[in-house]
Amino acid sequence: MKDKDNQGLTDSLAERSVLVIDDSEAVRTALDVLLSLHGARVIGAESAAAGLDALAREPVDLVVQDMNFRREATSGEEGVALFRQIRAQHPDLPVILLTAWTHLETAVELVKAGASDYVAKPWDNARLLTTVRNLLDLHAARAENRAIRRQRAAARAELAARFDLKGIVYESDAMHALVSTAARVAHADVPVLITGPNGAGKEVIADILQANSTVKDGPWVKVNLGALPDTLMEAELFGTEAGAFTGAKARIGRFEAADGGTIFLDELGNLSPLGQSKLLRVLQTGEFERLGSNVTRRTKARVIAATNASLPLLIREGRFREDLFYRLNVIELEVPPLALRQDDILPLARHFLEPGFSLSPGALRALARYNWPGNVRELRNTIHRACLLSIEPEVTAKALQLPIAPEPEDGADLDRGAIERALLSAEGVIAHAARDLGLSRQALYRRMEKLGLKAPADPGRASANG
Ligand SMILES: Nc1ncnc2c1ncn2[C@@H]1O[C@H](COP(=O)(O)OP(=O)(O)O)[C@@H](O)[C@H]1O
Ligand SMILES: [Mg+2]
Numbered sequence: 001m002k003d004k005d006n007q008g009l010t011d012s013l014a015e016r017s018v019l020v021i022d023d024s025e026a027v028r029t030a031l032d033v034l035l036s037l038h039g040a041r042v043i044g045a046e047s048a049a050a051g052l053d054a055l056a057r058e059p060v061d062l063v064v065q066d067m068n069f070r071r072e073a074t075s076g077e078e079g080v081a082l083f084r085q086i087r088a089q090h091p092d093l094p095v096i097l098l099t100a101w102t103h104l105e106t107a108v109e110l111v112k113a114g115a116s117d118y119v120a121k122p123w124d125n126a127r128l129l130t131t132v133r134n135l136l137d138l139h140a141a142r143a144e145n146r147a148i149r150r151q152r153a154a155a156r157a158e159l160a161a162r163f164d165l166k167g168i169v170y171e172s173d174a175m176h177a178l179v180s181t182a183a184r185v186a187h188a189d190v191p192v193l194i195t196g197p198n199g200a201g202k203e204v205i206a207d208i209l210q211a212n213s214t215v216k217d218g219p220w221v222k223v224n225l226g227a228l229p230d231t232l233m234e235a236e237l238f239g240t241e242a243g244a245f246t247g248a249k250a251r252i253g254r255f256e257a258a259d260g261g262t263i264f265l266d267e268l269g270n271l272s273p274l275g276q277s278k279l280l281r282v283l284q285t286g287e288f289e290r291l292g293s294n295v296t297r298r299t300k301a302r303v304i305a306a307t308n309a310s311l312p313l314l315i316r317e318g319r320f321r322e323d324l325f326y327r328l329n330v331i332e333l334e335v336p337p338l339a340l341r342q343d344d345i346l347p348l349a350r351h352f353l354e355p356g357f358s359l360s361p362g363a364l365r366a367l368a369r370y371n372w373p374g375n376v377r378e379l380r381n382t383i384h385r386a387c388l389l390s391i392e393p394e395v396t397a398k399a400l401q402l403p404i405a406p407e408p409e410d411g412a413d414l415d416r417g418a419i420e421r422a423l424l425s426a427e428g429v430i431a432h433a434a435r436d437l438g439l440s441r442q443a444l445y446r447r448m449e450k451l452g453l454k455a456p457a458d459p460g461r462a463s464a465n466g
Contacts (some may be wrong), residue, residue: 012133012140014039017059020050021082022066027121031064033134034125048082055086060134062094064119067103070119070231076106083110094135094144094307098123111431117441122281134448138423145424152176159183164211168313169351172341177331179208186212191283193268193356194306195333197376198388202265202306205333209304210262218261221301223254225275226267233275233293238282253290255282258301268328269309269320280324303328336378338372348376357390359434363427368421370402409429416451420445423453 018040020031025452028044035042043058045051047069054060065088067079077109079097086095097118101105107118116135119128152171159165159176170176185192186209194202203222210220228236239253254263265271271279280287286298305328314320338344349367351361359367363386373379388401414437426432434444447453 001275010138011038013129015041016061016136017041017043018038018132019043019045019051019063021045021048021063023047023069023071024066027066027098034129036128038129040132048078048085051082052085055090058399060093061139062096062132064096064098064132067106069095074103075098076103080110081104083113083115087114092139093427094139096131096135108431111429114429117430128451131430133400134445135454142424153394157176164208166204166207168201168208168213169348170341174336174341175344175460178205181206182333183212185209185333187214188331189214189302190330191303191305192331192333193311194304194333194335195311196306197337197375198307198308199375200335201376202335202338203264204306205335206264206266206306210264210302213262213302215261215302219258219301220262220264221254221258222264222266224266226270228275230272230274232277233272235277237275238288239290241290241292244290245259248292250290255288255290255299255301256290256297259299261274262302262304265303265305265328267307268305269307269311276324277319280327281323283324285460293352315448338375341374341455342368344376345379346370347385350378352380353395354384354387356393357387358394360394360396363395363400364425365418365422365436366400366402366404369418370404388457392451414447416441416453419453 013035016039018031018035019238020028020042022028022044025046028046032042032044043060045054051063055063056465063146065079065082065086066373067076068074069078069082076099079099083095083097086093091114094116097107097110097115098237099118099119100122104118104120107115107120111118117131119131120270147172151204152173155176156170159180163186165183167177170173170179182192182205192209194205196202206222210216211284223236225233234250235248235253237253237255239256240248240251242248243252265279282299282387286300287296288299289296303445305372311320311325311329315322315325330360344360345367346364351366353359357429367379382400382402383395385401386395390396419433419437422433423430426436429443434441439447
């Protein structure tokens, strides 16, 4: 547990600039003393105009603002106007409203409009410090998060400018690494084996390999080996001569069709021992015969194979040929399950939404909480079904029909990750995060305090503190 009053380098107030806009000198002085004690630089302004001046003049990390700036003013209108002006110029700046308890309603309205939080006068010093620290930390975490997202988007754009990525959607670092590798090895004339669970996107990766290969204008032939019984497998892969079996017409096989292009052997792990030996031969020599023919033909195709099975395991069990494995896995690309790339879930979900539909905050949380055993395919089907069934344009968690337990009401079993995510997606606005989590502001503060949550999404800082 972090020590909140741990002064010195790790205090999130240290060297931050806090602008206090309040006509009462007593209030300005009290806040100056309190915040300076913890290392903050405090700038005081006695009017809205002076506050805006200071904002324009110097860097400010957080604003604490009063709602009335003349002794006789009590409506809070001046505070509202000031807040609006600040927000218009500084959309992300944390702003805390200092408000008389008789004006809480106005403050609550402004929090809905994007103020970070409010503190009722007279304030409790410890509470105020906690609020200020949390907001500063969230703001820093958000800025860092945005910077990371910008870097990732730039890296994606750069890759997409150089290669045809076939409309693949991702944000995770894991997928970026995979897609970059796929794009880079695409032009090499070597077999590629794509592994990963069902629905994870193996075929999408195969499409990228093909589209960026030297034979991209040649044929692109896909064969699902898992769907072929032995008797048909040979005919399908290698073709038939007329009369090869009763009623057989002359028909070219998939390997012949792929000559000069690429052949995709999907569900390789399901290929029978006979199929495996036939496949090995055509891979080794390029030679094959049509079923019912003794004319040896040649074909040259780039081979991409995919499997959701562990081939090394099948080899150990004697169910897959080791020599075939080594021929196909010259380059192996592993597509991680969707559950291991959280950052891809929401971008994919938005991508699959029908036009005009959106996702409710509860739906976003449900999507992030579910573990997606059927991976991207299941996500796509889930979103399509929800759009079909949803009467409202906003898809709710319920409409997703995911087999997960309903969310806890009181937040008692909300973990650190869930709270951090809510805080980040609420862009640091405590009241919004609390609403999204179904908690009161106070309950959220209590949970944050209990978890020692100061700097979400900032592991560097957390460990420096730890
Ligand atoms: N990263 C992705 N971006 C966009 N669509 C994807 C992505 N990954 C998978 N899909 C879609 O999800 C479905 C399943 O993907 P697929 O490549 O067929 O999975 P696999 O071959 O691993 O079973 C397909 O409709 C595919 O277009
Ligand atoms: Mg597939």
